[in-house]
Amino acid sequence: MRNLRVIAEEINTSAANYRMGQFQEIRRQIHGLSRVKARDIFTSQTIHDEWAFHSGGRKEIQFNIGFEGEQNEWFRYGLAFSLEPSHTLPDPLVLKPKALKLNEYLRQNQSELEDVRFWYYSNHQRSPTLPVIPIPEELIRIHTFLFWGKMTPRETTQPEEVLFLFDRLLDVYQYVEGNTPLRKRLAELHKGFQFKAGCSTKPESAVARSQAATKAIILRHNKLQAVLHSVLSQQYGEDNVGTENDTGRGSRVDLVVRASNKHLYYEIKTSPCIRTCLREAVAQLVEYSYWPGGNEAERLVVVSENPMTPDARRYLLTLRKRFHLPIYYQRLDLKSQTLGEPE
Numbered sequence: 001m002r003n004l005r006v007i008a009e010e011i012n013t014s015a016a017n018y019r020m021g022q023f024q025e026i027r028r029q030i031h032g033l034s035r036v037k038a039r040d041i042f043t044s045q046t047i048h049d050e051w052a053f054h055s056g057g058r059k060e061i062q063f064n065i066g067f068e069g070e071q072n073e074w075f076r077y078g079l080a081f082s083l084e085p086s087h088t089l090p091d092p093l094v095l096k097p098k099a100l101k102l103n104e105y106l107r108q109n110q111s112e113l114e115d116v117r118f119w120y121y122s123n124h125q126r127s128p129t130l131p132v133i134p135i136p137e138e139l140i141r142i143h144t145f146l147f148w149g150k151m152t153p154r155e156t157t158q159p160e161e162v163l164f165l166f167d168r169l170l171d172v173y174q175y176v177e178g179n180t181p182l183r184k185r186l187a188e189l190h191k192g193f194q195f196k197a198g199c200s201t202k203p204e205s206a207v208a209r210s211q212a213a214t215k216a217i218i219l220r221h222n223k224l225q226a227v228l229h230s231v232l233s234q235q236y237g238e239d240n241v242g243t244e245n246d247t248g249r250g251s252r253v254d255l256v257v258r259a260s261n262k263h264l265y266y267e268i269k270t271s272p273c274i275r276t277c278l279r280e281a282v283a284q285l286v287e288y289s290y291w292p293g294g295n296e297a298e299r300l301v302v303v304s305e306n307p308m309t310p311d312a313r314r315y316l317l318t319l320r321k322r323f324h325l326p327i328y329y330q331r332l333d334l335k336s337q338t339l340g341e342p343e
Helices: 004-017 019-031 094-115 157-178 185-191 213-236 276-291 310-324
Strands: 051-053 061-070 074-082 117-122 144-153 243-245 251-259 264-268 298-304 327-333
Touching: 004 019, 004 051, 004 061, 004 157, 019 094, 019 157, 051 157, 061 144, 061 157, 074 094, 094 117, 094 157, 094 213, 117 327, 157 243, 213 243, 213 264, 213 298, 276 298, 276 310, 276 327, 310 327
Parallel strands: 264 298, 298 327
Antiparallel strands: 051 061, 061 074, 074 144, 117 144, 243 251, 251 264
8 A cells, every 4th residue: 555655745746837836935925935955845854644734834824635535535635834842843822823824715715626525624624515605713723633625535636737736726726825816716717718738748667556446547637538548649739738737626537639729629538338428528528518607619529448229329429419519429440549430
């Protein structure tokens, strides 16, 4: 089972492809530091057996990761205030003005973080998991740990999903720690989707430590994604095809094609059953395109290795005719690296 140090190092290594890759430089500028002690987000001094915070984060709102659950089976990631006294922070209530400043941000931008959750520990007792809300002032007290973020099963944690959220929360950090003006980001949510060309490099094979089946699915998905990117780049041009595009609403599209001023969304599934692929992918694609504040796509495409079946064809035709959803299916053949016509 992966320990926290392994996961933290995976996050550090992957950060170069994200805004968080420049996090320590951003910290240096905010706090007027002549230099930073480290370039990584997490260091050996801030990584512990069950939790870690960013280097320099003890006196700040901190990017925090850790294990939760009776058997440490869950992995949390997000922002936190630790109000536990320590040698480096004997009076943690000096953080109270920052906590109140965070409240200002949350009051203005709560809808931006609707997919994020809030919970806290007080005297080692965990609260229920709650929607993101301004902090009740009575919770800003010694021996309390306040957390805003997400949880995922420990063994399937991917550094990309952690960094994706960290990038979103970087605006929160910059407001709380710096002097940036408070902006109501809701007005920008319709512009939340930003097309980004390119294909993120991911492993396509690995020696599984555990949860072999889950890892095999992830690796298969990565391989399909790389091939799909290559095939569509030949058709539309490499500058018009991108993987893992941010919808601006807390989710990512497997692959997006930019065609003039319109976009095509592709969702990849690895199940050997086309019905299962459609069941899972259709819901995701509809959310990506039509959730309030999202970017409406011209076409929604489910991709898998399964051949089309008569029932699946009739199902998609019904969705297009009765509900006017522009949703299609294309089969990707890995051996020949070809993509079938939309059906």
